[in-house]
Amino acid sequence: MFPTKKSFAVLALLTATALTAGCAGTYGTNAVGSGDYNSQQARQAQQVETGTVTSFRYVTINTSTTTSAGVGTGVGALLGGVLGSQVGSGNGKTIASALGAVGGGLAGNAAEHQISNQRGIEITVRMDNGQLRAISQAVDAETFRVGDRVQVIGGMWGGVARVTH
Template sequence: MDGVKSCCGWRAWGLALVAVFALGACASGQGGATYSRDEARRAMVVQFGTLESVRPVLIEGTKSPVGTVAGAAVGGIAGSSVGGDRGSAIGAVVGAVAGGLAGAAIEEGVTRTQGVELTVRLENGQYLAVVQADQGERFLPGERVRILRDGGTTRVTR
């Protein structure tokens, strides 16, 4: 029976790794050159301006139930392999709680993104700041940029 429990523990850790990689694949692009399927074939308002400043920022990761549930499942399975009958039940509960907390933290960390805050002086003299993912575009203060707006989405491009 111990062989079965240790085998299940390794499976649990394997599932955790799969969940982490799946969460990384779910991270959506939030850069100036990334569009969702819903944004295709929509008209956008275009404005022009001069880039006043570029500041690196960190865009926090997602906080969905996926990481928590996956972590709780893996932690519960791993925790159930500890102790005898009663110890197994307690281990499962403690493992599920600890796994849920760890899973949520892992999801947020894996989906966290480097971003840039771009402050633009528009042609009408107004200022606009936009935060978007840093996709290596290397914006420089003083360069002319385009601002694209579509409902709640705003992006800065060259």
């Protein structure tokens, strides 16, 4: 028994889905956690201030970039169009291809948004100098409770800041 075009299309769709799902776990906190630094922040002196956690709430952080936006839609539309082209013949095949592309694009867009969204935490800290600051970062191994003494690292002139114990 030889594989059909439809079998290859389904295999391609499953492979692309598995690869996309694998990418989601590869990046962890997508460089927005308390321990994530980019190359410009490494070996740079950063301001460190201390304070007390007054409140926190869980938020959603969208880490998609302008360069990655639309990839899920494009891949989904392509795969949906390929799968749709395996159905019917003549005008029916054309319609199935178009509907497959639209459906695949919508599914790919939804998957892209799901992958680029991650759980975050907004931590409000009363600094020792009396200022109140709110810093959002990805949820990682550190946990925070109201009353915790913490350090706010960075944040000079509105730059990147993180909260850590």
